[in-house]
Amino acid sequence: ILNVEQSPQSLHVQEGDSTNFTCSFPSSNFYALHWYRWETAKSPEALFVMTLNGDEKKKGRISATLNTKEGYSYLYIKGSQPEDSATYLCAFTRGNQFYFGTGTSLTVIP
């Protein structure tokens, strides 16, 4: 079983604050790194798929970076809004298998 770690486990921020969290994964035999947003009682929503070292992806106020050599990815949220409250999951893939972290639970306080 591959170890994918996410930190922090949970996070509370004020509306308007920017925030970031980390996904750490094995740096060997890397294939892709996925980020998902998971709101309560809904399906996890795919945010980004990143495959190349140095990749940066952006979707609105959310962006992500990837460092495959050291085995980490950062997810950034600029100007957090209450609707950003969710659990953010990362998944490392090797071959066709996904290995998930336990997620970072973000609560944005109005």
Add this chain to the structure above:
Amino acid sequence: GAVVSQHPSWVICKSGTSVKIECRSLDFQATTMFWYRQFPKQSLMLMATSNEGSKATYEQGVEKDKFLINHASLTLSTLTVTSAHPEDSSFYICSASVTSGSETQYFGPGTRLLVL
């Protein structure tokens, strides 16, 4: 696009009964479907991978006779928990992808199973 539904969303059953969970891709054909299980405060753990028309591939430690998977069409996979016991209580979630590679998996909303 890429919507996956899962039914039921929650189920409570008595120990010893069987429970069937359906996973459907609503607007695309899913060559491969995946079944995960998540225990409290743990990550999603892959139970099995199923390709349409063939037998599912189970992960180590997952009993294939207990967790029956059928992927009879490109839009439907079912997971049957046979003779459920309290330790099977968990959150079960499916996902689907167009190919069997490492592209994005599209998830259902999950099923919470409680076995009394």
